[in-house]
Amino acid sequence: MQRSECQLCGGEAVFLCKAALYPGAEREIARCGACGAAFYSPLPDDSELSNCYQTAYYGGFLDKYWKDYRKGLRLGAELKRLKPAGRYLDVGCALGTMLAGVRDASGWEVFGTEFSAETARTGFEINGVEITAAPALGAAGFKADSFDYIFANNVIEHLPDPRRFLEEAKALLKHGGCLRLTTPNGANDLSPNELLWKKKGAVLVTRHGGHIWFYSERSLRIIFGKAGFETVAFRGFHFLDALKSRGLWPGALRRFEERRRRPPRRADAPAASTSQTRSAIPPETSRAVDSALALWRRLFRLPGLTFGGDFDILLRANKT
Numbered sequence: 001m002q003r004s005e006c007q008l009c010g011g012e013a014v015f016l017c018k019a020a021l022y023p024g025a026e027r028e029i030a031r032c033g034a035c036g037a038a039f040y041s042p043l044p045d046d047s048e049l050s051n052c053y054q055t056a057y058y059g060g061f062l063d064k065y066w067k068d069y070r071k072g073l074r075l076g077a078e079l080k081r082l083k084p085a086g087r088y089l090d091v092g093c094a095l096g097t098m099l100a101g102v103r104d105a106s107g108w109e110v111f112g113t114e115f116s117a118e119t120a121r122t123g124f125e126i127n128g129v130e131i132t133a134a135p136a137l138g139a140a141g142f143k144a145d146s147f148d149y150i151f152a153n154n155v156i157e158h159l160p161d162p163r164r165f166l167e168e169a170k171a172l173l174k175h176g177g178c179l180r181l182t183t184p185n186g187a188n189d190l191s192p193n194e195l196l197w198k199k200k201g202a203v204l205v206t207r208h209g210g211h212i213w214f215y216s217e218r219s220l221r222i223i224f225g226k227a228g229f230e231t232v233a234f235r236g237f238h239f240l241d242a243l244k245s246r247g248l249w250p251g252a253l254r255r256f257e258e259r260r261r262r263p264p265r266r267a268d269a270p271a272a273s274t275s276q277t278r279s280a281i282p283p284e285t286s287r288a289v290d291s292a293l294a295l296w297r298r299l300f301r302l303p304g305l306t307f308g309g310d311f312d313i314l315l316r317a318n319k320t
């Protein structure tokens with residue numbers, strides 16, 4: 001049994017199961033006995049990670065264009081109540097659809113970063129938001145102490161060095177500024193792989209390609225503290241998703257197995273042109289239905305409950 005050191009807490013991690021980082025790339029996953037985080041062991045480097053992503057990976061985001069835009073409007077309205085003017089950064093903003101919503105509702109200055117230059121350019125053309133293409137937050141060229149609010153939606157589970165990311169985000173925030181993170185509940189994200197490995201020795205690509213960390217609440221609180229953040233709120237959401245991943249929903253594991261065994265789409269699929277992308281945005285959906293659904297989802301975003309499929313976290317940078 002392979003043992004390795006946990007980069008988050010320094011504890012000892014032992015073999016948990018095998019999984020595929022991308023089709024054909026079988027790897028071992030270890031779980032730390034001290035903080036509960038699981039991770040690919042050894043952690044893949046950037047060149048190996050690039051095999052997990054398609055060039056034009058944003059295609060799937062267009063289906064939920066209006067949902068994302070309105071999510072931005074709701075957050076923008078919250079920010080405006082917080083402060084009449086400010087600077088907002090969305091890390092890994094894809095096409096910047098949510099960013100456009102934040103801009104329209106808050107009047108704040110908004111910025112985005114994106115690792116894919118192609119996605120950044122298309123996002124600017126479609127949504128008119130400034131998106132910097134950069135491989136890492138620290139390389140995007142922003143000034144220290146210059147942001148009031150940074151949002152990183154499903155980012156930290158992809159990064160080989162999450163502590164470096166937190167430190168970079170903290171450097172960019174003003175004193176008292178907020179970092180909002182969403183990330184999968186790792187136990188949940190990895191659960192189908194773990195169950196199918198234990199039952200049948202099946203080695204399958206994880207639910208979302210490119211996830212290399214499977215965080216526990218404890219492991220996250222440890223790295224937030226080490227990076228000098230105060231945890232203001234820590235919530236679980238997506239409860240139905242949690243039941244499905246844990247095999248507690250009829251047929252969910254079988255469907256996971258079937259879907260993960262299908263041949264992958266080509267990694268080098270040609271990028272769509274801006275006009276093709278624009279025409280793939282569905283017609284505007286009903287705003288009333290969207291608001292009602294958002295309210296419904298909020299009921300399931302409960303403080304103190306971390307069973308949910310994802311974590312929603314608010315941190316504050318105290319810099320004195």
Ligand SMILES: [Zn+2]
Pocket residue numbers: 006007008009010011032033034035036037219
């Ligand atoms: Zn650990």
